[in-house]
Amino acid sequence: MVLSDRYRSLFPITETRAYLFAGGLAPAATPVRAALDGWTDRWMHDPAYHRSRYFEEWEILKDRLAAVLGADADEIAIVDNTSRGSNLAVQMIAPPPGANIVTDPTSHPSAVWPWLLPGRRPVEVRSVPDGPPSTWMKGIESLVDQDTIAVVVSHVDPRTGFCHDLRELAGLTRGCGGYLIVDAAQSAGAVPIDAEAAGVDFMSGTLMKWLLGPPGLGYLYARREHIESLAPPHVGYVGADRDGGMDEPGDLAYRPGAVRHEIGLADLPGIAAARRGLDIILEAGIPDIEQHVLELTGQMIDGLTERGIHVLTPPGRAERGGVVAFHFDGAVQLCRHLRRLGVDVWGYPEDDRVRADPHLYNNPGDVDRLLQGIDAYRRAGASARVPRR
C-alpha cells in the first residue's frame, strides 16, 4: 500500500486539491484541527483546566521532537520559529577576533544574519559561489580554516531542495573547532535526522511545515555539551532556576537542560495541535515518509525534465528531500493558473522559480495534475501566440 493511501483521509484538502507546498505551510489534518478546536472550547468553558496543564503538553511535544531529531528531550527548547532558534544559537557564541563563518549560496539566512547584529564582534561571512549544489561540499571544505567559528546551512536548501550531508559537515567543524548550526525547517519530518550521531551542535526549525503543526512554533536543539557551557542570551521565569537566588547581576541561575531557552509562556493551543501533527509523522515513520517523498519528487523531476524544464534540484536520491525547485519563465503566472486548476505550488518572482513540495498525503496523481497543468498552461500560451485571422 502506498503511504498516501493510509493518510489522505486525514487531510480533507486532498479530496479537491493537489496541495504541493508542505515546505510553505502544511495543511491541517483533522486530528490537528480537532486539538486546536478542543483547546479553544476548553478555554471558553474551563480555562483552569488548561492552567493546570501548562507544561504537560509542552513536555509531550519535546518528547516527540526528540524522536524526530535524534536528540534527548532535555536538549530541546520550544521557541516561536526557526529564526528565533537560530538567533539564540548564534548569540550564545562569542566569535574571537578574525573569525569567519561558512555557508552555501542559497541556505536560508536564519543563522547567517544574527552574526551581523550590531554590537557583536564582526565575523567574515564566507559563502560558496553560486553553482550546482553538487559542488557545495567541496566549496565549503575549501573555505573552512582554523578561524572558522561556524558552518551554517539549511539541511534541505529552500532554493534548490539540495540535502546536505550533516555528518560530513560535522567532520569539518570538528576539525577546526567550530560549531555546526543547522536550519532543519525544510528537512525535519521528511528526512531522517540523528542530530546526536551526526555531530550537529545546534539545530532549529519550525513545526508548521513538514511536521504538520500550526504556525508560531519552532524548536532549538542544543547539543548537550553546549547547554551548560554557553550562557543563554535571555532569561525568563520558565527556564530560570527560581531557587538560584537571583538578586545581583551575574547571579542568574538556570534550570538544567535546554528549557533555559524558554522564557515565558508558549503558544499553548498551538502546542496541543502540533503534538497531533508529530503523532502522524511518527506513526507513519520518517524513513517511510522519506521514501514516499523521494518517489514523488523523482516522478516530478523526470516529468519536468522530459518537458525540457530546467530543474534546480539534484536528481540523486541522496542529494534531495521533499523540496523540488524548477525554473519557469513567468513562475508566478504559472502558479496562478495551476491554482485555478486545483494545484497549489509556489512561484518566486525574483528568480522565476517554482517550488513543489509533496508530503505523505500526496500521491502520484497529484504530481500528474501538476505536470498536466503545466502542459495546459503552455498550450494556452501557445494558442494565445497564434495570430488570429
Ligand SMILES: Cc1ncc(COP(=O)(O)O)c(C=O)c1O
Ligand atoms: C529553510 C528555512 N529556514 C527558515 C525559514 C523561516 O522559518 P521561520 O518562519 O520558522 O523562522 C524558512 C521558511 O520558509 C525556510 O524555508
